[in-house]
Amino acid sequence: MNILSNWLRSYVHGITADDRQLAEDLTLRGIAVEGVHDLGLGNGHLFEMDITTNRVDAMNHYGIAREAATIYNLPLAPLDTALPAAQPAPNPFSVQIAPEAQSLCGRFTARVLRNVTITPSTGQVAGFFALLGSKPISNAVDASNFVLQGMGHPTHAFDLDKIDGGIVVRLAHKGERLKLLDGSERTLEADDLVIADHTKALSIAGVMGGWDSMITAETKNILVEAAWFDPVSIRRSSRRHGLHTDASHRFERGADLNACPVANALVAELILQSGGAPEGELVDVIVPSVAARTANRHPIALSLRQVRRHLGTTLDDQPGQSALTADLVRQVLTALGCTLTEAATNGLQPITSNQQQTTFSVQLPSWRLDLEREIDLVEEVARVYGYNRFANTLPTALPVIAHPLAAAESAVRARLLALGYSEAISSSFASEADGAAFVTTNRNQQSTPHGLIALENPLSDEARLLRPSLAPGMLTMLAHNLNRDVREVRLFEQGTIFTGSAEQVVESPSLSLGLTGDLPPTRLHNAKDAAVFELKSVIESLLSLFAASVDALSTSAASALAFSPDAPAWLQPGRSATALLNGAPIACFGELVANQREARKLRQPVFLAVLDLDALYRLPLRRAAARELSRFQAVERDFSFTFADAVQWRTIAQAIAALAIPELTRLTPVEIFRDAKTASAPAASVAPAGHYALLLRCVFQSTQRTLREDELSEWSTRLIAALSALGGTIRT
């Protein structure tokens, strides 16, 4: 909304502050001026306003002028009108508010103007419109618009000769049709409030006028309407018909019931400047019950004690003397239009010198429907006094209680950052296709539904669902990087996933990892597989924060972390796995399945992991237990074996663990050789086809004594025998 400083000043004389200072002073009192534009010499400034939704009374020049008058403690000019003498009317113009519409139309004023001349606007209206950049239409239409911007109350001018009989304010008949001012043809519902005549609807009340009764160049006689409509009803119709108009904006925020006759007179006065005369007196129909809950509300009590209790200390306070005095309260609220009477707090008690006891009975202004309670008046006092005149004080602090999951979350985050994974945040939404493709079905939540959660009003087709998995979001981020030639990416996201039903949504913490890049081979893995094993070690590392670390020599398979080659369909079979903790799935990882990669046009393989943090966080963080370090020398023994490809490392490790040699403290696969087809020398042929060579390192150590050569040879012999039993051949 735009405001002209000159127009505003026409209502308050004697403001010494210049326009920029005025803008600043208004802003500091919550009447926010967002922009100040110089309109040239003598024209003042145009203020771009941002008025909060509760202050409909300040969405016009007069309302803002009232604020300025309050700030500077100056008088506000009254809105006087001078109409030509009315011609006598044979009968008063007929206005009826239908019984069912009584609560929705609290007041209806109507004035008949005869023999008007429809011409372009001149004078002040034309001048202000030019400065505001508003398009003038005609004196009658502009008058209504001018009054709206001037003092805020919406009005409407009908071509009187198009009205059949008189006005009836009623609910529409379901299916009733009405052509509006914007040329659109609307079908009305039974709870749309309409202004009708004795045969047809003329306008949607408080929203938009009708086409057939609009002012045209041929209009001779006018009916000026200024009425009050119920906010909820106006809002419902406005939204239903998609018509957000200046009038509906104000009515749905609560208009001033007492403004109707004033607005009506102001409009009439402007139209009659070009000729014509009123006929009869103003017709003014008031619904008393609505008046009682709007303009004529009961006074409310305001005690100075409450003002001080809520607002606290000001910079102007003197020792033992608050600057928030009864005089200040009275001055501020009176200037805003309240009527204050000092109420005796207790009939028997004499008025004490302590002003704390002061209680006012406050009659509220009809234009401030946002003021309803004592606290609202406390706010007005603070607002006009100036927020920045309050002191900075601090309440006492309480002990801080750590969030139960904070330590676990922060441990996971710190570990992933240390492992070289950067933190990312992806969209909370997913497409239906991705939802179906990536939903994790192995969740352990039989008791609750775990369907997909759809949005009623999604932002786009790609965002119809709340994400049931972090994987699609991670893929989008990997693709974003690859599409920008960033080819090495390591990302993680700790986020919420959504499953359940429309009645009960389950939000679970989840973790995704994304990895792509040209990884070098390691001594155990070739380059093509390195990424899968990197993800495996990241998952092991994370789990080691919570559960006992994974030990190749552990014999109790069920208690440890295990890896199964089964994985969801979005991962490439044979190049993916599921991590099981205590037999239950907790993570899956591997290479993205080919069809998904193709669908996303990813130029290189990408690797993903998702981990169920909900399950992980059910475990306590592991508390490390130290053991005595042996004082005796450790002995390292390397073994080189050839195995058939079918013999997995786990089998080998278990066979060695089964030997139960307590002094065998560490078992590590050091290197794997496969016969490379491109072997540079025949000597490189280390294993026949279908076999691989494994370099295995064992560390023996006793906590009791130095190991003897004969025990070491015996253990080596047993170990070789055990591995030979698996089909291994020792290489020399």
Added chain:
Amino acid sequence: MNETIPQLLNYDEPSLDAAFATLADEVRAETFSPRDAEAFRLHWLGRKQGRLKLISDAWLKSAPADARKPLGIRFNQLKQQIEVALAAAVAAPPAASAKAGLDITLPGSVRAPGIPHPLLKTMNEIVAVFHDLGYSTALGPQVESDFYNFEALNFPPNHPARDTQDTLLLAGQQARPSRDRLLMRTHTSPVQIRSMIAQAPPIRIVVPGKVHRNDAADATHSPVFHQVEGLCVDTGITFSDLKGTLDHAMKALFGSSVKTRFFPSFFPFTEPSADVQISCIFCAGAGCRRCKHSGWIELLGCGMVDPTVFSSVTEERRKLNPAADAYNPAKISGFAFGMGVERIAMVQHGISDIGQFYSGDMRFLEQFA
């Protein structure tokens, strides 16, 4: 190497100091590579033809007896200087020249650690400031009911205040009572209600979290964003306490020279309500591009908890305990505040496009390593 031996005409202390200063400069000026260290040593310290020997021989020969000691001291100092220079040259790694050595100018090989997300880093910093002020973290769901997100916060159904928060609604809610309808929370404020229902005052909570609105994405809007909310409820909590708390928090976040400014504003769940600006952290209030030449940056909204909110809470608490009265607005008061984390992080780091936070773009993240 036919260098002249400098003449020493006077043996008084100032003349000695000047003469040795000249020699010290000569040593210093003679930069050399490690390869030339031996030549340098021979030049200065050679036992027979070393320059130091030649000069000391020449000067000592003609020195009066009482000047011999000061001369000797100064020769020793000069010798030490030469030895230090030599030691440094030998210890210094060979430059790119040595064939057998490393090319230490090549990049190192450790994989860089991951980068904390700038947004979450900012969010954690804000939360830490409030932890220090005695606020405990509270969290709430992202899918909320209409009751917690709106009704209990004094946004009645069909109220225009709801227009300011375009809401993403969950499908399949039409048949449910309006208060139970599920939606994506549009702010972290529902956690205020949840916390108060669960717990009697005093309350000091800080609520970081993700929120969603039905806003089309552009440079400054995102349908997903983050807020940090705070709530303080106790006896005797005042508007000046709110001011002091936020002034302190902004100074802790942005530096002690930052000033705060409070403006009246409107939120349905606070009364009085305020917007808070801080003096521009880039131009200290002088006016610059980042603060749109105003000298101020708007950062958060806040206010005293509206009594209607306390009433909603009491109503819920009475379903569990009909005598519940801990949130009687005549006895307690409180304040709440909320800030957009994206906006603060964008101001802190000069980020112009909010979408970069959600792109996972390594080039963007690497700037925050």
